[in-house]
Amino acid sequence: MPLLTVTDVTLTFGGLNALSHVSMTFEEGLITSIIGPNGAGKTSLLNCISGFYHPTRGDITFGEHDLSLAYFSPHQVSVLGIARAFQNLELFSGMSVLDNLLLARHQNLKYNLLQALVYFGKASRIEAENRAYVEEVIDFMELEPYRHKIVGNLSYGVQKRVEVARALTLGPKLLLLDEPMAGMNIEEKEDMVRFIGDIQQERDITVALIEHDLGIVMDISDQIYVLDFGELIGSGTPEEVANNPKVIEAYIGEE
Amino acid sequence: MSANRWLATGNYYSSYKEEQRIFSTHSDRLIFTLFLLSLFIWPLFLDLSSKYMLVIDNILVAIIAVLGLNLLTGFAGLISIGHAAFVGVGAYTVASFSTVIGDNHVFLTHWWPLVILIAGLVGAVFGAFVGLPSFRLRHLYLLMATLSFQIIFQWAINFSSFFNQGQTIFVPRVYWLTGKVMRKEHYLFWYYVILVVIVLFGFGIRNLLRTRHGRCLVAVRDNDRAADAMGMHPGLTKVYAFALSGFLAGVAGALHAYLYRGVGFESFTLHHSIVYLAMAIVGGMGTLNGSFWGPAAIQILELQVENLAEKAGHLFPSNMNLATALRPLTFGLVIVLFLMFEPRGIANWWRIVRSYVKLWPFRY
Structure with a gap:
């Protein structure tokens, strides 16, 4: 059962399409990862979900709420049960x-x-x-x-x-993690992977993960979405994504 | 709880309630209680002249105002250089009552605690209103908004006949249980009143800072984006900070009005706003006890400089006008030196002293 559904979301800044026609589902109780090169729009998507941005078009459905409405600002989204860890440390x-x-x-x-x-x-x-x-x-x-x-x-x-x-x-149902392992050494990464696994299994929290370390993503994800230049270029289980020619092209370039 | 609650060493907590305590050891609480008690009983033994009593009363009024400023600037990180105007709002609330219902009305002479409370609330309303730009503005731009309030306040007072063009508006003597408070005991009476107010506010703010209503202030200072994601409305929190600060300033203003038995605009100028800011800096931004050190240090310094200037006036030719030059000079020097060498203010010295004696009788 999907906990959060992103349907046909487009986000434009002036003439620039940060996201174009992106659709995703985040299944309850699973770890869903979003990968893609720098500037692909991963964080923009998370910002749309957590209410910092409001998509130009499209819906974001969480339970009976449509988070794409301008009415939802971050403090209201957090009350609904979506928590967010930032990419660059945003601590007090x-x-x-x-x-x-x-x-x-x-x-x-x-x-x-x-x-x-x-x-x-x-x-x-x-x-x-x-x-x-x-x-x-x-x-x-x-x-x-x-x-x-x-x-x-x-x-x-x-x-x-x-x-x-x-x-x-915050006691969330859905936890959005934006590169929780960036800049860490191998031991710290292993610790963090263990924490994420525990969060999913012991605390029954759905996890949406953005991460650049593909090895880790392939290991722990149930579902992966690949973004490139704001467009969804691949999705599926880790094996499907690893064998997707478009994904390989985006990451290593054409032969 | 551990066996010995008098020493800080070897202590541990066994419930969260125990850790909430303001005073972690019995000795802390005892020393504080004795200190507080001595503040209340020293006037019985020492008969100070009105001049020095007024200085002390002044320090206490400034403490209330700086408590408000410190909440706003130190804790919530919103710099304000219109704080004297908020104090003025409180004072002129009392003055307005005096003008409208007559300066010997029962309301002003007998119900003065209520008047002071109303002055605080009016200050809070003005504070919230001036805080509205903080929805959009930050840092220096917000500072301009508070500065403009200061200027508007001065203009409004100076050019309206209702406020007597900034000339003194008379405020009556008050009545207490023993009858009218006369000239002889005026300053002593207000010393006790202001002291009680400070103790109430001090504990109130100390409590506030360990609850959600105080923590949210620090949250918007440190990171208002994250504060938003943690479920607080950053704009409203800032407006609330302004209102809180305005309330304290308003109360300080009302006390000032009663203490001087009159309200004139020259006590609430931009200069005073900057002095309040200096007091907060010298005392220590973002610390509760800094709000007590700052006003005391600055006022005592001012007194000393005045004495010095008087003595120097005899030594040097009078056309050098040393007396007028010396005050702003030392004042500016003290602020610069504090910003350079002790940006955390006197409160930091206090912290060092405390951590030094805390482990007594052990060395570490």
Whole structure:
């Protein structure tokens, strides 16, 4: 059953087609990858899904919601259950890891300003409950040693992990990961692959993954879409994509 | 909980509620309580002259204003150089009441806590309104918006007869349980009032900062794109920051009006906006205790410079006009030196001292 359906999406900036007539389905509970050369429109597509851009034409259906409508801005999409980890680190670098993750619980902290000012009873109790939720994610992503560290001072690999953890803390149904392994060494990559597998299997979260490391993509994906210059040039299981002549051409060029 | 709750060493938490505490050890809380107590009882033993009492009251009013500015600029990252105008909005709210219903009306003399609260709310409304451009503008461009509010405020006050063209509008003496607060105890009375307000606001903001309503401010400062993706509306959060800051400024303004028993435009000029900003910088941006250090440091410095200028005036020929030159000179010098050598302000010294004594009696 598809969790998210992208139908015939076109995104234009002036005369430039960032995406043209792209259609995809993200099946529930599976890992779906989007690959393609630089500038192919992968991140643009993710931006369309998470509400940063609104497609010029086409529909993006998530449950009964059409996310392509201008009404959906990122903070509304996040409430629906779509979380996003950014390609370039977009963390709250002046805050601790804990506060970064607690910020992702923003919509779940249901107390008002006066209760917050007094910080007694309700606000304190809800904070403690959500702290427990956050701690579970910290435990899952193995971030315990960094809990109280300021995010800006952490190493790159750990920051990437915090980014994924923060998206997880939103409690999403669909997790959009934009190059979670870029710039990592081989061990960090292996760790991240393990996390992504666990996210899918233990937490039952559908994953949409953008990644350049084709070896990893072929290993962990259930379904792959290939974009080139904003157009969909291939799709299918890893084997089908690997043998698709158009994909080979886009990646290695003509013989 | 560990056995010894008096020392910071060897301590661990066994529930999240325990970690929420403001004071992690008993000794922290004891020292703070004693400090607070001493602030309340020292006037009983020490009889300061009105001049110095006024300086202290001034520092306290500035602390409230800078608390607001620090929330806006330090925590939410929105630079404002119109803060004195927000303080002015609060003061002129009191002045308006005085003009409209007469300066000896019961509302102003007996219901003054309510008047101060209303002044804060009016400040919040103006703050939210001035904050509206932050939906689209950032950094320097937003600074221009706050600057324009400052200029508009000064013009509006100077050219409307309702506000007496910026000349002093009289504000009455207030009544307390013991009767009318007379000249002799005026400054002492307001010292206690402002102190209570500061304690309330201080704890309020401290609480706010460990909840969603405080964290979202820092989130839009650090990364408003990510804040958007985490489920908060960045524009509304910024407007809320402006409103919060405006509320504190408004309360500070109302207290200023009652303290001086009059409102005149010369207390709320662009110069004062910059002084508030300087206080926030010297105290430490983005720290709560910085809002207390900054005003105290700047005001005391100003007092010392005044004394020095007076002495220097005797030594040097009067046509050098040292007294007028010395104030802006030291003022600018202090800001530059702080920006160069201690951009995190006095709060950072406090942090170093604290972390040094925290592990006592162990060395590390």
